Amino acid sequence: MDRFSVTYRIVADDMADAESRAANIALEDTVEIPRDVVPSGYVEDVVLGRVEEVVQQDDHVFRARVAYHIDAVGRELPQFLNVVLGNASILAGVKALSITPNADVLDRFPGAQFGVAGLRRLTGRDSGGYVCPVIKPQGSSAETLARLCYLTARAGADIVKEDHGLANQDAAPFAERVRQCAEAVNRANAERADAGEATRSLYFANLGGHGDQVREMALHAQEAGAHGVLLIPGLYGFDAMNRLARDPDFTLPIMAHPSHLGPYVLSPDHGYAHGMLFGTLMRLAGADISVFPNHGGRFGFSLAQCEEIVQACRGPGPGAAILPSPGGGMSLDRLPDMMRLYGEDCVYLLGGSLLRYGDRIGDAIREMRSALDG
Amino acid sequence: MDRFSVTYRIVADDMADAESRAANIALEDTVEIPRDVVPSGYVEDVVLGRVEEVVQQDDHVFRARVAYHIDAVGRELPQFLNVVLGNASILAGVKALSITPNADVLDRFPGAQFGVAGLRRLTGRDSGGYVCPVIKPQGSSAETLARLCYLTARAGADIVKEDHGLANQDAAPFAERVRQCAEAVNRANAERADAGEATRSLYFANLGGHGDQVREMALHAQEAGAHGVLLIPGLYGFDAMNRLARDPDFTLPIMAHPSHLGPYVLSPDHGYAHGMLFGTLMRLAGADISVFPNHGGRFGFSLAQCEEIVQACRGPGPGAAILPSPGGGMSLDRLPDMMRLYGEDCVYLLGGSLLRYGDRIGDAIREMRSALDG
Numbered sequence: 001m002d003r004f005s006v007t008y009r010i011v012a013d014d015m016a017d018a019e020s021r022a023a024n025i026a027l028e029d030t031v032e033i034p035r036d037v038v039p040s041g042y043v044e045d046v047v048l049g050r051v052e053e054v055v056q057q058d059d060h061v062f063r064a065r066v067a068y069h070i071d072a073v074g075r076e077l078p079q080f081l082n083v084v085l086g087n088a089s090i091l092a093g094v095k096a097l098s099i100t101p102n103a104d105v106l107d108r109f110p111g112a113q114f115g116v117a118g119l120r121r122l123t124g125r126d127s128g129g130y131v132c133p134v135i136k137p138q139g140s141s142a143e144t145l146a147r148l149c150y151l152t153a154r155a156g157a158d159i160v161k162e163d164h165g166l167a168n169q170d171a172a173p174f175a176e177r178v179r180q181c182a183e184a185v186n187r188a189n190a191e192r193a194d195a196g197e198a199t200r201s202l203y204f205a206n207l208g209g210h211g212d213q214v215r216e217m218a219l220h221a222q223e224a225g226a227h228g229v230l231l232i233p234g235l236y237g238f239d240a241m242n243r244l245a246r247d248p249d250f251t252l253p254i255m256a257h258p259s260h261l262g263p264y265v266l267s268p269d270h271g272y273a274h275g276m277l278f279g280t281l282m283r284l285a286g287a288d289i290s291v292f293p294n295h296g297g298r299f300g301f302s303l304a305q306c307e308e309i310v311q312a313c314r315g316p317g318p319g320a321a322i323l324p325s326p327g328g329g330m331s332l333d334r335l336p337d338m339m340r341l342y343g344e345d346c347v348y349l350l351g352g353s354l355l356r357y358g359d360r361i362g363d364a365i366r367e368m369r370s371a372l373d374g
Numbered sequence: 375m376d377r378f379s380v381t382y383r384i385v386a387d388d389m390a391d392a393e394s395r396a397a398n399i400a401l402e403d404t405v406e407i408p409r410d411v412v413p414s415g416y417v418e419d420v421v422l423g424r425v426e427e428v429v430q431q432d433d434h435v436f437r438a439r440v441a442y443h444i445d446a447v448g449r450e451l452p453q454f455l456n457v458v459l460g461n462a463s464i465l466a467g468v469k470a471l472s473i474t475p476n477a478d479v480l481d482r483f484p485g486a487q488f489g490v491a492g493l494r495r496l497t498g499r500d501s502g503g504y505v506c507p508v509i510k511p512q513g514s515s516a517e518t519l520a521r522l523c524y525l526t527a528r529a530g531a532d533i534v535k536e537d538h539g540l541a542n543q544d545a546a547p548f549a550e551r552v553r554q555c556a557e558a559v560n561r562a563n564a565e566r567a568d569a570g571e572a573t574r575s576l577y578f579a580n581l582g583g584h585g586d587q588v589r590e591m592a593l594h595a596q597e598a599g600a601h602g603v604l605l606i607p608g609l610y611g612f613d614a615m616n617r618l619a620r621d622p623d624f625t626l627p628i629m630a631h632p633s634h635l636g637p638y639v640l641s642p643d644h645g646y647a648h649g650m651l652f653g654t655l656m657r658l659a660g661a662d663i664s665v666f667p668n669h670g671g672r673f674g675f676s677l678a679q680c681e682e683i684v685q686a687c688r689g690p691g692p693g694a695a696i697l698p699s700p701g702g703g704m705s706l707d708r709l710p711d712m713m714r715l716y717g718e719d720c721v722y723l724l725g726g727s728l729l730r731y732g733d734r735i736g737d738a739i740r741e742m743r744s745a746l747d748g
Binding site for chain 2: 024028029030031032033034036037038039042043046047048071072073074075076077078079081082083085086087088089090091092093136137138139140163164165167168169170171208209210211212214215232234235236237238239240243258259260261262263264266267269270271293298299300301328351352353355356
């Protein structure tokens with residue numbers, strides 16, 4: 001295939017209107033000029049998007065497949081998203097549903113460095129769902145947060161994840177917080193190894209600071225002994241994540257957090273389909289784990305939308321399968337149901353409700369383990 | 375005021391439900407733990423968001439004002455947006471309408487370096503709307519694009535803006551394209567000066583490449599002789615723009631492009647109000663000019679939404695007043711109407727339709743000038 005394609009949902013009056021809107025998307029996301037002034041030759045033949053198919057799906061709802069040449073992209077992820085849904089994100093009634101990459105796209109954006117298989121290796125956990133406490137709240141001192149890290153890691157957490165709101169506030173500045181939390185998890189891991197345990201905790205530090213400090217923060221976390229990083233592509237850009245994933249000096253897995261991305265999926269008429277954003281695009285951008293809000297929690301995702309995300313994370317390509325990570329107001333008693341739904345290649349987040357255990361938070365981790373294994 | 379506040383539109387069953395949802399936003403965007411486990415003292419008293427007011431606005435529609443302390447933010451813009459609408463962006467039926475900054479916010483995010491007053495000085499145009507052709511399409515060679523720059527600048531364009539789709543593609547790689555376009559505009563400016571003209575063209579180079587190269591690209595453009603840069607905060611992050619605006623080595627104005635930001639405003643139930651995103655947040659992030667799609671073009675913005683954007687760009691604070699810049703499928707014959715609506719402190723974009731003039735594109739620039747002045 002000399003082109004990759006994007007399938008859009010289009011709200012239109014009739015088939016003629018739908019075809020016109022599809023042609024407009026093809027123009028808008030590439031040359032952005034009226035069709036009659038597109039220069040013949042290279043621009044018209046290669047750069048201009050091409051409508052491949054428009055089909056009616058429902059009353060006033062159509063699906064259109066538009067194919068793009070990699071020459072409209074170049075090599076950088078921002079321009080890739082510009083082509084996929086740049087100006088078209090502002091058109092009324094246009095939503096990107098899925099992408100069919102070609103070899104050019106996969107060559108430039110090969111996907112996760114670790115993914116499902118890599119996380120089995122890094123944690124030493126051969127099977128079963130991953131227990132993942134979230135360390136918070138912001139406003140706590142680095143010592144307090146590090147103590148939570150130690151207690152949850154020591155009790156058997158697979159991943160110890162910082163809250164995405166732990167940025168670089170004075171209460172626990174990034175560099176010092178990460179140093180203390182990494183030390184705490186590594187101390188717990190040493191004790192677990194001494195006790196003959198085959199598994200270990202991975203500490204994921206949240207990269208909170210300026211956008212142009214992402215690499216510096218990630219390398220600091222790595223040097224401090226962290227085992228992964230959490231990043232918010234909705235604030236730092238998908239390219240920031242992709243650059244980390246492709247950086248030869250950075251060798252840790254990446255967890256993507258959905259903060260600030262809600263409006264891209266919540267409307268049926270705009271943005272991205274849930275699976276495309278939290279599955280396909282996260283994979284292309286290099287995430288190893290994709291956090292999303294579970295259905296039935298505080299957020300507005302349906303069961304079907306969550307299943308679509310999981311399928312897009314673990315299905316065939318692009319790149320390695322990655323781990324879905326449902327969270328958001330979950331509690332211990334929901335874990336068995338979630339395990340039946342999401343299966344073992346899944347990172348189970350539990351945050352605020354763990355704090356009710358106080359100093360006995362290790363008990364909560366062991367209960368999470370039992371609930372997932374039981 | 376020891377706190378800044380954000381006003382949200384909330385869809386709720388009744389007042390009790392609305393109050394509960396507002397309290398949830400205050401938790402979600404700061405501590406992200408259940409209310410009953412918020413630690414007393416500093417976290418509860420300072421870090422936790424505080425609901426100040428909830429009023430009913432319409433059937434099932436409420437407005438809630440939530441106040442936040444700067445300590446929940448720290449100093450970086452990503453965490454500021456995390457507090458304003460991070461996880462809350464994923465809550466069903468929550469939209470941020472406006473922000474009331476306090477001194478802490480204005481101290482950290484003082485706004486535009488140039489704005490309305492600065493652009494008068496830089497262009498030498500004392501009054502009247504700004505004529506701004508958009509240079510495109512992508513796929514053209516650097517030579518072809520530079521020739522369009524020269525012809526439009528020579529004919530009196532105030533701002534010569536690159537299309538946001540001119541990234542770093544092989545047809546016209548960033549560094550070489552910017553060098554040639556800057557040279558072309560500066561040559562035209564020299565000829566205009568020789569002819570006794572008091573005004574000059576400002577060439578705005580589109581920063582297209584990797585997110586972590588934004589500063590490097592901006593400084594390259596500056597050294598090459600560009601007079602401003604175009605940046606897409608929806609792809610590179612608002613912080614990338616803010617860092618440029620605050621960079622002591624970078625001394626040019628910044629134009630923000632709305633690509634990929636559509637889903638944040640298109641739904642009445644999610645994201646940001648038009649004026650908050652394309653006015654207030656652009657000002658806080660340091661944009662001098664904010665591009666948005668004009669009503670009646672290819673995009674779905676209404677007249678009232680466009681007026682809201684203009685008011686938010688030019689109204690009192692935060693920071694200096696900035697220039698709104700409507701575009702998107704405009705044509706010469708709509709300019710007089712637009713001028714009556716938007717007035718003279720406005721950058722009038724005209725893109726693809728100019729290409730119909732071919733080598734006589736300078737005539738189109740002169741017609742734009744007449745349409746705005748007449």
